[in-house]
Amino acid sequence: xxxxxxxxxAVFMVIMAMGLYSTYVRFFRGLxxxxxxxxxxxxxxxxxxxxxxxxxxxxxxxxxxxxxYLFNVERLHSVIRPAVLTAFLGxxxxxxxxxxxxxxxWYIWHQLIYMNPHSVMFEVGICVMSYTTxxxxxxxxxxxxxxxxxxxxxxxxxxxPALIVLAILLSTLHQSSLGSLYLIMPSKLHPFWYxxxxxxxxxxxxxxxxxxxxxxxxTQSAKARGRRPELTVLVELGGALxxxxxxxxxLRFEDFYHRGMLxxxxxxxxxxxxxxxxxxxxxVIPIALLSFRKIRLSPxxxxxxxxICLLGFITNRLNISLIGFETYVxxxxxxxxxxxxxxxxxxxMGFALFAVAVKYLPIYAEEQxxxxxxxxxxxxxxxxxxxxxxxxxx
Amino acid sequence: xxxxLLYDATMCIGCKQCEAACxxxxxxxxxxxxxxxxVQSEHKFTVVLTKNDKFMRRLCMHCEKPACASVxxxxxxxxxxxxxxxxxVWKCIGCRYCMTACAFAQPKYEWQSLNPRVRKxxxxxxxxxxxxxxxxxxxxxxxATKFGERDDLVAEARERLRNNPSAYVPRxxxxxxxxxxxxxxxxxxxxxxxxYPSSKKLGETPMPEYTGRVMERIPDFVPLWSLxxxxxxxxxxxxxxxxxxxxxxxxxxxxxxx
Numbered sequence: 114x115x116x117x118x119x120x121x122x123a124v125f126m127v128i129m130a131m132g133l134y135s136t137y138v139r140f141f142r143g144l145x146x147x148x149x150x151x152x153x154x155x156x157x158x159x160x161x162x163x164x165x166x167x168x169x170x171x172x173x174x175x176x177x178x179x180x181x182y183l184f185n186v187e188r189l190h191s192v193i194r195p196a197v198l199t200a201f202l203g204x205x206x207x208x209x210x211x212x213x214x215x216x217x218x219w220y221i222w223h224q225l226i227y228m229n230p231h232s233v234m235f236e237v238g239i240c241v242m243s244y245t246t247x248x249x250x251x252x253x254x255x256x257x258x259x260x261x262x263x264x265x266x267x268x269x270x271x272x273x274p275a276l277i278v279l280a281i282l283l284s285t286l287h288q289s290s291l292g293s294l295y296l297i298m299p300s301k302l303h304p305f306w307y308x309x310x311x312x313x314x315x316x317x318x319x320x321x322x323x324x325x326x327x328x329x330x331x332t333q334s335a336k337a338r339g340r341r342p343e344l345t346v347l348v349e350l351g352g353a354l355x356x357x358x359x360x361x362x363x364l365r366f367e368d369f370y371h372r373g374m375l376x377x378x379x380x381x382x383x384x385x386x387x388x389x390x391x392x393x394x395x396x397v398i399p400i401a402l403l404s405f406r407k408i409r410l411s412p413x414x415x416x417x418x419x420x421i422c423l424l425g426f427i428t429n430r431l432n433i434s435l436i437g438f439e440t441y442v443x444x445x446x447x448x449x450x451x452x453x454x455x456x457x458x459x460x461x462m463g464f465a466l467f468a469v470a471v472k473y474l475p476i477y478a479e480e481q482x483x484x485x486x487x488x489x490x491x492x493x494x495x496x497x498x499x500x501x502x503x504x505x506x507x
Numbered sequence: 508x509x510x511x512l513l514y515d516a517t518m519c520i521g522c523k524q525c526e527a528a529c530x531x532x533x534x535x536x537x538x539x540x541x542x543x544x545x546v547q548s549e550h551k552f553t554v555v556l557t558k559n560d561k562f563m564r565r566l567c568m569h570c571e572k573p574a575c576a577s578v579x580x581x582x583x584x585x586x587x588x589x590x591x592x593x594x595x596v597w598k599c600i601g602c603r604y605c606m607t608a609c610a611f612a613q614p615k616y617e618w619q620s621l622n623p624r625v626r627k628x629x630x631x632x633x634x635x636x637x638x639x640x641x642x643x644x645x646x647x648x649x650x651a652t653k654f655g656e657r658d659d660l661v662a663e664a665r666e667r668l669r670n671n672p673s674a675y676v677p678r679x680x681x682x683x684x685x686x687x688x689x690x691x692x693x694x695x696x697x698x699x700x701x702x703y704p705s706s707k708k709l710g711e712t713p714m715p716e717y718t719g720r721v722m723e724r725i726p727d728f729v730p731l732w733s734l735x736x737x738x739x740x741x742x743x744x745x746x747x748x749x750x751x752x753x754x755x756x757x758x759x760x761x762x763x764x765x
Contacts, residue, residue, distance in 0.1 A: 142621075144618050153612070184739065214602075220581075278733055290721075299710075309717075
């Protein structure tokens, strides 16, 4: 096999080289040398992005599993495998990221023996560990199929109902708990973002992000494989995203209203600019875009609405973890380039592993069958007969 | 009974002997350069601040219900019965949640170390166990830092306020803040001017309660939510089974008609 140097491969190698250098600095020079974290800013970009955003962006897995297996939305079946793969890789890489951020990562297993049930961090840790295991089992059938090992598939199918319930239970717990982490800092976190409702907002936005991320990832991977994205699936997801965004937006408004913040948030201030940016990207623009039927029915429109919405919620997490503390601390925190480069390296590894998995595992196997079925559809329409046909195909 | 420290800023002469004694007790470097540093750090657990010829000491407040201990995922920090909030370094995984959670921003970190520890005043637990005072209280030449039972010190602080009301801001900082602390402060100036968070902002609710309200729901939430999810799963799949059975029936009928 000959190795061809494409543009993206070159970018990947540069990112990996810089990341490896930063890794060296992190583990041989210490946290102080690799980051701009300090006693005033003990949590920096790695917690804000790798932890909060990483877990949020991996929410697609539990959202799609819930929709398809719990609520039986069969039409979304084709997104399950890629969504589970994304979530599984996301969580594994997030744990890798955590090893950089923890001061004594070699003691990470202490979570399992010195448990403090009062600690939100303990709960997040246990849930993330368990959920990664659940995702591993959800992912396993791909490998069994490849290895042609039907007994393994049968075993996983036996425990599937338990896996589904566990996946959603654990996700509910730790997605919301990431918000609870900040409940103990009422005197530090800026009142724009400190609210007793933080756990609800973190969970609610995780659902919106899970849907948006699935649209993003389906479009991207279809483009990468030179196919057209499945429009029926995207349109369905787009509608769900619009509803999820409206619910989130209403809850945010209610919260501002009840805490008497409405008058504060319209006044220009350092925090207000970031809040406006967040609200515009997360709610105003995507809701406006998705309200047009034309955009909601076009793959490009759906893609860009999702991307803007994802950027909005990333802004939200960074506001809560970084911007919201600057007034309390009294100075700005700007991450060092080595902090960015570690995060970039982890993301690049995620993309690479995804590409490898898609290449060697039957992640999109279902799609090929589906294409055949869909091409039949126009001929057999009007629809009444179609479901029978698909069943017969099975 | 729990021990505490009473710091009376009006009696402090800014000699910084407490800083030196603290450094010696905790085996930290101390020289003129360190003495000149006016911030707490991983090598300076207590600091005497100067402003307009008035002094103010800063150190860990040893909260009655400490946020740091409640947030630590491995329980590396805990409040002892004797009063001090102590740290077991061998448990610590280095998540630094204690640092972000502490309302007084007391835990500091060894950022330059490859095996970093959280550092803060631990109120000399070994000395207290031996029945001695903390190092800072023992060395204080004027009695500005006084060691004793918390209840006794509160009574004494109240008496000082009563006997000499014009000399003090009329409050004992630490009496009710975040549910009470084991370090009590009397001062002629507002402690806020020296970087302490304001009493109003802190409130009287112990910090662990903010997360406790959510955490205590979890034991109920887990079985309930599992049941709901399991129920939804059962219903939606039962529907599928019924549909399949009906279809089967339909097909049989059709077959019979043929």
